[in-house]
Amino acid sequence: MRSICFYFQVHQPFRLRTYRFFDIGASHHYYDEYQNRSIVRRVAERSYIPMNNLLLGLIKEYGAAFRVSFSISGIALDQFEMYAPEALASFKKLASTGNVEFLAETYAHSLAAMKDPEEFKSQVRKHADRIEQLFGVRPTAFRNTELIYSDYIGSMVYDLGYNLMLTEGAKHILGWKSPNFLYCSGSNPKLKLLLRNYQLSDDIAFRFSNQSWIEWPLTAEKFSKWLNTFDKNQPVVNIFLDYESFGEHQWAETGIFEFMKALPKQVFANTGFKFGTPSQIASKLQPVAAVNVPHPISWADEERDLTAWLGNEMQDEAFESLYNLAQKVRKSKNMEIQKDWLYLQTSDHFYYMCTKWFSDGAVHKYFNPYSTPYEAFINYMNILSDFIGRVDRMNEQVEDEVETYNIPDPASYLKKPAKARPSSVKKPETKKVPGKDAGSKSVSKPVIGKNSKIVEGNFNILFDLSKKDLKSAIEKIDIKDLAFSLIDKAEDEIGKLKKNLPATYHKELSRVMNELGKPRKATVEAYRTKIGEMLKSLF
Numbered sequence: 001m002r003s004i005c006f007y008f009q010v011h012q013p014f015r016l017r018t019y020r021f022f023d024i025g026a027s028h029h030y031y032d033e034y035q036n037r038s039i040v041r042r043v044a045e046r047s048y049i050p051m052n053n054l055l056l057g058l059i060k061e062y063g064a065a066f067r068v069s070f071s072i073s074g075i076a077l078d079q080f081e082m083y084a085p086e087a088l089a090s091f092k093k094l095a096s097t098g099n100v101e102f103l104a105e106t107y108a109h110s111l112a113a114m115k116d117p118e119e120f121k122s123q124v125r126k127h128a129d130r131i132e133q134l135f136g137v138r139p140t141a142f143r144n145t146e147l148i149y150s151d152y153i154g155s156m157v158y159d160l161g162y163n164l165m166l167t168e169g170a171k172h173i174l175g176w177k178s179p180n181f182l183y184c185s186g187s188n189p190k191l192k193l194l195l196r197n198y199q200l201s202d203d204i205a206f207r208f209s210n211q212s213w214i215e216w217p218l219t220a221e222k223f224s225k226w227l228n229t230f231d232k233n234q235p236v237v238n239i240f241l242d243y244e245s246f247g248e249h250q251w252a253e254t255g256i257f258e259f260m261k262a263l264p265k266q267v268f269a270n271t272g273f274k275f276g277t278p279s280q281i282a283s284k285l286q287p288v289a290a291v292n293v294p295h296p297i298s299w300a301d302e303e304r305d306l307t308a309w310l311g312n313e314m315q316d317e318a319f320e321s322l323y324n325l326a327q328k329v330r331k332s333k334n335m336e337i338q339k340d341w342l343y344l345q346t347s348d349h350f351y352y353m354c355t356k357w358f359s360d361g362a363v364h365k366y367f368n369p370y371s372t373p374y375e376a377f378i379n380y381m382n383i384l385s386d387f388i389g390r391v392d393r394m395n396e397q398v399e400d401e402v403e404t405y406n407i408p409d410p411a412s413y414l415k416k417p418a419k420a421r422p423s424s425v426k427k428p429e430t431k432k433v434p435g436k437d438a439g440s441k442s443v444s445k446p447v448i449g450k451n452s453k454i455v456e457g458n459f460n461i462l463f464d465l466s467k468k469d470l471k472s473a474i475e476k477i478d479i480k481d482l483a484f485s486l487i488d489k490a491e492d493e494i495g496k497l498k499k500n501l502p503a504t505y506h507k508e509l510s511r512v513m514n515e516l517g518k519p520r521k522a523t524v525e526a527y528r529t530k531i532g533e534m535l536k537s538l539f
Contacts, residue, residue: 003236003276004227004267005194007143007166008243010048010072011109012040012079013348015369019379021480024386030340035369037083044080044087047247052090054257058264059099066264067099067277070243071143074107074127075346077134088134095135101277104128104139104162110345111309113144113153114296115323118330123342124160141166141278145347147196147240147299148306151187151292158191164282166240169195170297170304180234182285186292192282193291196240196299200226205245209254217255220262224270236281237273240299301356309350313522314377319350321384325391332394340387352376372533374526378481381523458532459485461539463493467500473538474505477531483512484527487519 017032058066072091080088094100106112107127112120124142132138141164142157149167157165169179179195203223207213215222227237242249250256267273300308310319322344329341353373370376465473474482486494498506 002232002234002271002273003281004273005236005238005276005278005281006068007103007238007240007278008068008070009143009241010070010076010243012036012043012073012076012367013109013346014075014079014343015039016349016379016383019382019386020478021382024382025389028336028340028386028390030383030387031343032369036079039367040079040083040087043244043248044084046252047244048084048087049090050252050257051243051246051260052087052094054261055100056090056093056097058261059094059097062264062268064099065268066275067101067280068275069101069103069141069277070094071103071105072131073105073109074123074130075109075343077130092135095137099277101141101279102131102135102137102139103166103278104131104142106145108342108345109145109347110342111145111148111306111319111347111350112323112345113148113156114306114310115319116326117156119323119326119345120156121160124157140164141282143167146309148296149193149293149298150296151185151294153296154185154191154193154293155187158185158188163190164192164194164278166194166238166278167196167293168297168299168304169198169238172304173291173293173297177289178230178234180230180237181288182236182282183289183291184287186290189287189290192287194236194238194278194282195291196238198299200237201239201241204239204256204259205241205249208245208250208256208259218259220259220266221270223259223263224266227267227271227273232272235285236276307356308354309347312353312355312373314353314355314373314526315350317520317522318353318377318380318384321381321388325388328391328395332391334394337391337394344384344387349376349380353380372530374530374533377526378523378530458536459528461535462531463497465500465539469539470497470500471502473535474501476534476538479505479509479512481527481531483509483516484519484524485531486513487516487524 015032015035016030017035019027019030055068070091077088080091095102104124105127106120106123107130108123110119110123112123128139140162142160142162143166144153144157147166147168149165154165165185174195179197181195183193183195185191185193200223203215203218207215208218210216230237246256246260264275267275296306297304298306298308300306310316325341329337332338348367352368352370353376355373368376370379462470462473486497498509501509
């Protein structure tokens with residue numbers, strides 16, 4: 001019997017509030033509670049609860065023939081308990097049927113596997129404990145954040161006791177081979193791999209409501225016919241999706257719920273497929289070949305690599321700064337420090353700093369609280385600066401040492417130079433992405449560090465403004481942003497600018513600049529780009 005494996009990712013980050021330079025040391029509250037509550041409740045009402053009820057109805061109708069699987073991040077579970085307990089209750093109802101498998105992952109939906117094996121393993125254990133506590137079953141299969149996988153990550157996962165992992169059926173890895181088989185890890189043949197069929201998965205997740213798509217409208221009958229086009233020797237088709245595809249990314253009005261409700265009937269009537277969970281399927285199949293993945297892959301964008309999270313200097317700087325804290329944080333027993341450490345690791349924070357476009361970019365932009373990646377970087381680094389100060393002070397107390405602590409700008413904590421970018425992560429370039437699919441875009445986007453002339457050109461408008469226009473502009477510019485952006489500018493340029501500023505603003509700007517210290521280039525460019533974009537829109 002051939003199988004369809006439906007797996008759904010459920011995740012929502014704790015979004016950060018607007019946290020300014022002058023908040024550092026004054027406030028340790030980092031999260032936008034209103035936005036987190038409203039988004040989680042909205043998605044629960046539009047997506048999670050109605051879709052869970054639909055799946056529960058299908059399980060009651062078809063019994064053991066219909067099964068699905070989920071991974072729910074610990075961050076999402078925390079928010080369900082806080083803001084949407086009814087959503088959590090509906091997942092528990094699904095768990096009680098025995099037809100649903102819950103997978104293990106990192107608690108914080110983090111990138112820890114790329115940097116800190118100890119933190120990675122700690123989060124996986126913490127998440128498995130939480131799943132067992134809430135749903136009564138300990139996970140036996142694993143999926144990493146955003147399906148990120150490499151041979152090295154696979155070895156860590158196997159060492160944690162898992163013999164099955166889900167990842168992307170990336171073309172540059174598989175070549176001519178089909179994702180519709182069970183494979184095993186090239187570094188450890190005992191670790192089985194289920195690979196995502198990205199074509200069919202994206203047909204539902206991204207193209208379902210696109211009326212310009214040649215296959216629109218997608219019906220359950222049409223989808224079942226596509227399943228029949230696969231060679232009968234291919235035993236499994238893996239459909240891996242964001243759960244928000246149902247009701248949020250694809251609204252109820254598109255017919256997405258009706259499609260899913262009708263799909264099992266069409267599959268059973270027209271194909272030889274049944275629905276199975278990852279562990280159930282893997283227990284019945286033998287791997288047909290090993291898959292060698294020396295460099296990490298993911299399910300994001302056309303490249304299926306990590307450049308959505310670690311693809312520019314801002315992301316690298318934030319990532320290195322965060323994980324340089326790991327040893328210090330592990331010494332702390334403070335529960336608030338531990339909680340913030342987890343929440344700040346969530347991969348979404350780095351995703352918001354991405355300066356390129358990719359095929360599923362519109363979906364992630366949907367939940368993005370920032371207007372530009374530069375704002376995301378600045379906000380995150382301000383928060384990280386405060387967090388670093390708290391961790392350092394906590395360690396001083398533990399070691400019973402008393403030292404004077406001054407909080408500099410976000411980047412002044414970065415004493416160690418960023419390590420070389422892994423060979424798996426390509427440096428982003430300004431380029432066009434072929435728009436073969438309805439979800440793909442063909443646009444160009446400047447990359448920080450690569451287009452300094454563009455950045456400087458927009459920002460330098462500031463020095464040519466009349467007194468009247470300058471007064472109008474500075475009403476819209478945070479004084480701290482301007483202070484950062486003037487670092488390393490020529491003294492005569494700064495002097496010329498200050499002469500045209502109101503006396504009180506001039507005095508305050510000088511005071512702030514004296515407090516800043518020496519930020520890194522990526523930080524300065526981010527501030528200049530933020531101001532430059534605003535000036536360009538005004539003048």
